Amino acid sequence: MADMILRTEELSAGYGKKVIVGGLAIEARRGEILTLIGPNGVGKSTVLKTLCRQLDPLGGTVYIDGKKLSELSGNQLARKVSVLLTGRVKTEYMRCIDVVEMGRYPYTGRLGLLSSEDRQLVTQAMELVGVSELADRDFDRISDGQRQRVLLAGAICRRPDVLILDEPTTFLDIRAKLELMELLKRLASEQNIAVILSLHELELAQRVSDRILCIRDSAPDRTGTPEEIFSGGYIGKLYGVPEGSFCEAYGSPELAPVIGEPEIFVIGGGGSGIALYRRLRRRGVPFAVGVIHENDIEYPVAAALGAEVVTEKAFEAVSAEKLAEASELMKKCGRAVCTVKRFGTMNDGCRSLAREAASLGILENEENI
Amino acid sequence: MKTQRFRLAAGYTVLTLLLIVLAVVNICAGSADITLSRLRSTLADPESDKIAYNIITQLRLPRTAAAAILGGALAVSGFLLQNFFANPIAGPYILGISSGAKLTVALLMVLSLSQGFAVSSFGMIGAAFVGAMLSMGIVLMISGRVKRMSVLIVCGVMIGYICSSITELVVNFSDDSNIVNLHNWSMGSFSGIGRGEALTAAAVVFPACIASFLLSKPMNAYQLGESYAVNSGVRIKAFRAALILLSSILSACVTAFAGPVSFVGVAVPHVIKSIFGTAKPVRILPACFLGGSVFCLFCDLITRTLFAPTELSISTVTAVFGAPVVVYMLLHRERGRVNG
Numbered sequence: 001m002a003d004m005i006l007r008t009e010e011l012s013a014g015y016g017k018k019v020i021v022g023g024l025a026i027e028a029r030r031g032e033i034l035t036l037i038g039p040n041g042v043g044k045s046t047v048l049k050t051l052c053r054q055l056d057p058l059g060g061t062v063y064i065d066g067k068k069l070s071e072l073s074g075n076q077l078a079r080k081v082s083v084l085l086t087g088r089v090k091t092e093y094m095r096c097i098d099v100v101e102m103g104r105y106p107y108t109g110r111l112g113l114l115s116s117e118d119r120q121l122v123t124q125a126m127e128l129v130g131v132s133e134l135a136d137r138d139f140d141r142i143s144d145g146q147r148q149r150v151l152l153a154g155a156i157c158r159r160p161d162v163l164i165l166d167e168p169t170t171f172l173d174i175r176a177k178l179e180l181m182e183l184l185k186r187l188a189s190e191q192n193i194a195v196i197l198s199l200h201e202l203e204l205a206q207r208v209s210d211r212i213l214c215i216r217d218s219a220p221d222r223t224g225t226p227e228e229i230f231s232g233g234y235i236g237k238l239y240g241v242p243e244g245s246f247c248e249a250y251g252s253p254e255l256a257p258v259i260g261e262p263e264i265f266v267i268g269g270g271g272s273g274i275a276l277y278r279r280l281r282r283r284g285v286p287f288a289v290g291v292i293h294e295n296d297i298e299y300p301v302a303a304a305l306g307a308e309v310v311t312e313k314a315f316e317a318v319s320a321e322k323l324a325e326a327s328e329l330m331k332k333c334g335r336a337v338c339t340v341k342r343f344g345t346m347n348d349g350c351r352s353l354a355r356e357a358a359s360l361g362i363l364e365n366e367e368n369i
Numbered sequence: 370m371k372t373q374r375f376r377l378a379a380g381y382t383v384l385t386l387l388l389i390v391l392a393v394v395n396i397c398a399g400s401a402d403i404t405l406s407r408l409r410s411t412l413a414d415p416e417s418d419k420i421a422y423n424i425i426t427q428l429r430l431p432r433t434a435a436a437a438i439l440g441g442a443l444a445v446s447g448f449l450l451q452n453f454f455a456n457p458i459a460g461p462y463i464l465g466i467s468s469g470a471k472l473t474v475a476l477l478m479v480l481s482l483s484q485g486f487a488v489s490s491f492g493m494i495g496a497a498f499v500g501a502m503l504s505m506g507i508v509l510m511i512s513g514r515v516k517r518m519s520v521l522i523v524c525g526v527m528i529g530y531i532c533s534s535i536t537e538l539v540v541n542f543s544d545d546s547n548i549v550n551l552h553n554w555s556m557g558s559f560s561g562i563g564r565g566e567a568l569t570a571a572a573v574v575f576p577a578c579i580a581s582f583l584l585s586k587p588m589n590a591y592q593l594g595e596s597y598a599v600n601s602g603v604r605i606k607a608f609r610a611a612l613i614l615l616s617s618i619l620s621a622c623v624t625a626f627a628g629p630v631s632f633v634g635v636a637v638p639h640v641i642k643s644i645f646g647t648a649k650p651v652r653i654l655p656a657c658f659l660g661g662s663v664f665c666l667f668c669d670l671i672t673r674t675l676f677a678p679t680e681l682s683i684s685t686v687t688a689v690f691g692a693p694v695v696v697y698m699l700l701h702r703e704r705g706r707v708n709g
Contacts, residue, residue, distance in 0.1 A: 053600055076600035082600070089594040092457060093648040105590055105601040110584030111651050 012059035013050035038215035044198035082155035096358035103154030125157035145176030165197040203251035204227035227365035262288035288328035318349025379558035384659040391666040440665025441658035446619035447634025460634030461620035464527030469504025470497035470624035556682035567661035585651035631693025
């Protein structure tokens, strides 16, 4: 079902004679989203620019629909590949509908006048992207998110086989980002387009991509589904961040932990401690955490930020052994906080831990920390 | 869409009417007043009023036609440059392209006067084109290095000053009775343009303007940025070269016949764009031509009639109307940047 529309063989991309990324084997299929991730300056944009022939390949070949990219005319290429670039252009006296209409460029005649069919496609694209009501607004006076959508409508009404977006989320706020991602997902499946984009936001890449291509040290490092890429601490390696500071399940980063003798012991669990962990990290206070189940929602944060963490296996009641370990650690800290409001069978050990702290007179209120 | 269409129709109608009215007024007004009825009877029967007929066909008609054609050429040249540099304040005069053309034409004129050979109209255009391309080359080199438009414009103005001072120098050192004419020309004027020259100008300007109009589509894509145009399938190198060539030919042609004419290239396209509410070349390039014609006819009328029989230079008048528009645009742009 997923048929290949764009493919590269041993592609090298770069500026002038300098190869920035080499040995690329990219495969983009209709209806799928392929995301490029990797550290800044690794050449994601360079690769995308080479795919749409803004840059000439420094080696290897790009095939689009089985044809060599270098052999397509400008017009043929424009009909097959639509591109959305990051750069902002200052336009004057250009309405949004004018911008969308420009999407029909490869299909219009000498003077660029639109046929009624062209107009219909423009209207459809604007409806699909949800910018119909912007039609008569000045393109220079709408928000960044709206501008992105208008450009996207233009790219869509070109009816491309491949849609290339270079960091489309750059200027967008969180809501616009989410809307854009949902839109791309819909476009890929409804219009059967192959979408290729580069992203900074790993959490978005993880959620929206069908396949992810990771670039590191001027070469493709790994290709795979999000499940394959976001596992085994790979993302941390890709970006060169300390182990554990990137949560693979959520695709979110944490600061590195404060190293040192823990000063406060937090009895957490069920997500109740997350805010406190982050607060302590901000203040630079080293802390210990216990006893957290490995499948607890707050486990990744505690593991990333805590100087020491006492953990228990998933779905197991807190064992006596772990309880003793935690108790000792707590006494060493000399201060304790319990963020857990409700105890149950599985974390019954934490209840006794909290009681012990209270009887030792070291239990403090969370608000006072 | 409806308002846009209405604006276009209304705009073109008004411009055409203005063009006709101003052309007639330009033919009639002057030191020898020709009334409308005299104009009509003379044109109907040339034999009846030989003097009027000669004034009209030898002097006023060529001058009026030249002002209309060259004015249009300037506005179109400005519009092309604005698209090329993605900057609404670009224009042949402000970027020093007119002055470059002026310099080479002056050199050729002085040379021909001292050596005693005659230069044809096309020769003059050729010389002006060489000068225009030289200035353009320098401007392009600068624009390759600095991205800030204001810097480019200051550089353009400086190029203009350098060329103008060299021109003055050349003109002052040549000792000939024709120097008065040369001086008039170097200040910019539509006076003394004969029938042959007007026809030559038309033969250059109209094809160049039609060629420019045929570039409307890529120009429109280029307005969204160079990469956008490339992705749309525009052959960017050829397109950019065509823009530069056409705008240089147009402004060179104007300079060859009328000397440097200031601000038309910037002010007219701007006014047209804001009145029509669009910058789509296919819609407003012809309007820019008409607007330039109307503006130059109007300004030429003032140069001839305000202090008659003394004539002002055309740039004196165009600057009075054009420079404030440019200042307004600069302010508007800077303010836009602060807010944006």
